[in-house]
Amino acid sequence: MRPGSVGTVTPQTMRFEEPLELASGARLGGYELRYETYGTLNEARDNAVLVCHALNASHHVAGRYSGENDEVGWWDNMVGPGRPVDTRRFFVIGVNNLGSCFGSTGPMSINPHSGRPYGASFPVVTVEDWVDAQVRLADRLGIARFAAVMGGSLGAMQALSWTIRYPERLAHCVAIAIAPRLSAQNIAFNDVARAAIRSDPDFHGGDYYSKGVVPKAGLRVARMIGHITYLSDDVMAEKFGRSLRTKDYAFGYGVEFEVESYLRHQGDKFSEYFDANTYLLITRALDYFDPARETGGDLMQALAPARARFLLVSFTTDWRFAPARTREIVEALVVNGRDVAYAAIDAPHGHDAFLLDDPRYHRLVTAYFDNIARELAG
Amino acid sequence: MRPGSVGTVTPQTMRFEEPLELASGARLGGYELRYETYGTLNEARDNAVLVCHALNASHHVAGRYSGENDEVGWWDNMVGPGRPVDTRRFFVIGVNNLGSCFGSTGPMSINPHSGRPYGASFPVVTVEDWVDAQVRLADRLGIARFAAVMGGSLGAMQALSWTIRYPERLAHCVAIAIAPRLSAQNIAFNDVARAAIRSDPDFHGGDYYSKGVVPKAGLRVARMIGHITYLSDDVMAEKFGRSLRTKDYAFGYGVEFEVESYLRHQGDKFSEYFDANTYLLITRALDYFDPARETGGDLMQALAPARARFLLVSFTTDWRFAPARTREIVEALVVNGRDVAYAAIDAPHGHDAFLLDDPRYHRLVTAYFDNIARELAG
Numbered sequence: 001m002r003p004g005s006v007g008t009v010t011p012q013t014m015r016f017e018e019p020l021e022l023a024s025g026a027r028l029g030g031y032e033l034r035y036e037t038y039g040t041l042n043e044a045r046d047n048a049v050l051v052c053h054a055l056n057a058s059h060h061v062a063g064r065y066s067g068e069n070d071e072v073g074w075w076d077n078m079v080g081p082g083r084p085v086d087t088r089r090f091f092v093i094g095v096n097n098l099g100s101c102f103g104s105t106g107p108m109s110i111n112p113h114s115g116r117p118y119g120a121s122f123p124v125v126t127v128e129d130w131v132d133a134q135v136r137l138a139d140r141l142g143i144a145r146f147a148a149v150m151g152g153s154l155g156a157m158q159a160l161s162w163t164i165r166y167p168e169r170l171a172h173c174v175a176i177a178i179a180p181r182l183s184a185q186n187i188a189f190n191d192v193a194r195a196a197i198r199s200d201p202d203f204h205g206g207d208y209y210s211k212g213v214v215p216k217a218g219l220r221v222a223r224m225i226g227h228i229t230y231l232s233d234d235v236m237a238e239k240f241g242r243s244l245r246t247k248d249y250a251f252g253y254g255v256e257f258e259v260e261s262y263l264r265h266q267g268d269k270f271s272e273y274f275d276a277n278t279y280l281l282i283t284r285a286l287d288y289f290d291p292a293r294e295t296g297g298d299l300m301q302a303l304a305p306a307r308a309r310f311l312l313v314s315f316t317t318d319w320r321f322a323p324a325r326t327r328e329i330v331e332a333l334v335v336n337g338r339d340v341a342y343a344a345i346d347a348p349h350g351h352d353a354f355l356l357d358d359p360r361y362h363r364l365v366t367a368y369f370d371n372i373a374r375e376l377a378g
Numbered sequence: 379m380r381p382g383s384v385g386t387v388t389p390q391t392m393r394f395e396e397p398l399e400l401a402s403g404a405r406l407g408g409y410e411l412r413y414e415t416y417g418t419l420n421e422a423r424d425n426a427v428l429v430c431h432a433l434n435a436s437h438h439v440a441g442r443y444s445g446e447n448d449e450v451g452w453w454d455n456m457v458g459p460g461r462p463v464d465t466r467r468f469f470v471i472g473v474n475n476l477g478s479c480f481g482s483t484g485p486m487s488i489n490p491h492s493g494r495p496y497g498a499s500f501p502v503v504t505v506e507d508w509v510d511a512q513v514r515l516a517d518r519l520g521i522a523r524f525a526a527v528m529g530g531s532l533g534a535m536q537a538l539s540w541t542i543r544y545p546e547r548l549a550h551c552v553a554i555a556i557a558p559r560l561s562a563q564n565i566a567f568n569d570v571a572r573a574a575i576r577s578d579p580d581f582h583g584g585d586y587y588s589k590g591v592v593p594k595a596g597l598r599v600a601r602m603i604g605h606i607t608y609l610s611d612d613v614m615a616e617k618f619g620r621s622l623r624t625k626d627y628a629f630g631y632g633v634e635f636e637v638e639s640y641l642r643h644q645g646d647k648f649s650e651y652f653d654a655n656t657y658l659l660i661t662r663a664l665d666y667f668d669p670a671r672e673t674g675g676d677l678m679q680a681l682a683p684a685r686a687r688f689l690l691v692s693f694t695t696d697w698r699f700a701p702a703r704t705r706e707i708v709e710a711l712v713v714n715g716r717d718v719a720y721a722a723i724d725a726p727h728g729h730d731a732f733l734l735d736d737p738r739y740h741r742l743v744t745a746y747f748d749n750i751a752r753e754l755a756g
């Protein structure tokens with residue numbers, strides 16, 4: 001194990017029998033959440049940090065599974081002993097969202113009423129639904145108040161939602177690469193990705209599990225589209241430019257440019273492990289997220305209930321959720337008199353920067369969590 | 379007819395028996411070009427303007443067909459009596475590119491060797507191949523030298539290529555919304571669009587004509603992706619924002635947001651009339667265009683043969699071919715001592731702005747062509 005790793009980890013599952021009322025009006029009767037924890041909950045039970053995941057990630061935030069290949073958790077560079085969120089001081093929880101394909105109840109799960117996978121009948125869930133499901137996990141783990149709830153991108157939206165729905169249950173909100181809502185362009189990209197999946201004949205209206213097929217071609221295209229939006233134009237130019245696989249143009253439609261090779265590989269890989277219904281569901285949760293919708297578009301009013309202190313981070317080359325979009329939240333919080341630290345990190349990597357260990361970014365998060373640790377100690 | 383329209387027009391077809399050697403090394407034995415003309419060629423035969431088309435357009439630049447619905451040519455606001463390219467003074471030619479699905483020889487045409495449509499066997503063509511095919515049309519029409527060759531986007535790339543390959547055959551090059559080559563991100567978007575088409579089971583490897591099907595689902599996704607890149611984030615926000623089709627969220631995957639409705643409609647429409655093989659071919663021609671490739675990346679050297687005078691126009695919100703990319707060409711031309719007029723028009727519409735009649739943009743093109751007309755008169 002590399003120094004700084006949490007080492008070998010084991011996921012756990014918590015079952016909730018009480019039905020969950022969803023934003024859509026539907027009700028999910030009983031559900032399971034898959035989660036992982038790193039570090040130790042202290043006696044005061046006040047050093048817990050909840051990490052919310054983004055689109056294609058899961059509860060597997062840090063470390064690796066025993067006997068597995070060497071894939072570490074998606075935020076392994078952020079969470080561990082000596083890492084920015086230091087597991088020698090914090091008890092960190094990674095939780096898989098409802099509707100995911102990584103262990104929590106979702107479209108692939110067996111619907112107890114039918115005895116078959118939910119498939120298309122799995123209800124559309126929202127960021128708020130996820131947060132409502134997560135708070136029950138906190139209850140069961142005996143965590144009345146998190147030291148911090150944190151996440152990047154869609155994960156950051158969950159953290160923000162926590163501050164509105166459960167203001168007393170978190171001391172800090174750490175929201176990275178966030179927007180207060182998707183733009184028309186963001187929604188458009190999601191809709192194209194969904195169109196690719198839904199028009200794949202192997203999708204069968206979402207009920208493909210029983211057919212022994214998977215809409216891989218659609219998932220592949222969806223992931224390729226996603227990847228373009230996660231990277232900056234600059235970093236793509238730098239990583240790939242117009243480099244060719246071979247010396248000359250082949251004058252065909254095979255892989256010609258390195259960027260094609262990269263994208264197709266990402267698409268292929270994704271289509272092997274990700275569930276298409278989950279992709280639809282998670283992108284729709286993104287579309288729907290808009291806390292200011294209930295306050296007539298007034299974000300300040302929407303965030304008025306928040307009591308947490310905030311760290312917000314954006315990245316200069318993120319064109320999916322550009323710094324200006326994060327600043328909307330910063331401004332609304334400042335007007336509300338909240339305590340907000342905000343940094344726009346000059347990073348070349350686009351939206352994906354939140355997953356990378358840019359030193360300025362990690363120093364900032366380290367310093368912020370050091371302060372939280374001092375508060376707890378103090 | 380609206381004032382300023384060229385009125386009713388009739389396309390013509392020119393057949394070329396001499397084989398065309400393509401950049402790929404393949405040879406196209408004989409081909410046809412569909413074209414339209416507006417205005418009158420003067421006695422000196424020096425008032426001809428060639429209009430090159432972009433991705434999904436054609437030779438139908440201006441006016442309308444008799445008995446047709448009211449769809450005017452794609453640049454009807456630019457070409458006509460009293461319009462920026464005034465057909466009372468200029469003889470304007472619109473030509474459909476090789477490989478298109480609108481009348482020039484392309485994948486849908488019958489391959490004389492097999493008696494069946496070319497389909498997948500139609501060779502990959504390049505911008506340079508198009509220009510080589512166009513110059514023969516000029517020869518046959520008795521046009522030794524164009525007053526101007528012009529186009530937007532991919533059309534502008536053809537105009538630029540004319541200045542390199544046939545420097546003595548045009549007096550002016552009018553290149554709008556152009557880049558000297560696609561970026562990695564541009565190529566990536568094209569590759570995803572092609573992946574959507576090629577993975578549609580109705581594509582049949584490009585030989586779908588005989589199967590009585592068309593890869594509509596793939597074309598639809600391809601067009602949706604394209605549309606996102608043609609519009610600016612701002613104009614999407616302004617046109618659609620997060621407006622819903624109905625008052626409330628429906629919590630499903632149907633059309634929910636106005637932007638989805640718009641995109642799906644555009645995709646559906648396109649999939650009804652555009653040929654999938656042509657889409658592959660034209661996007662690949664875009665990928666391959668890179669005049670500086672033969673000069674080791676040195677654009678100045680690549681443009682050294684050019685003798686034309688230039689008008690280049692970019693649009694501030696065009697993120698597909700941003701102004702900085704046009705400026706690369708401007709700089710290379712200036713260093714070469716060429717006569718260049720350049721304007722970055724502050725327009726909200728993104729790449730699509732080149733098709734719209736933004737007054738500042740149209741005033742500029744009008745003034746430029748007025749000057750050309752004065753030269754000719756002069």
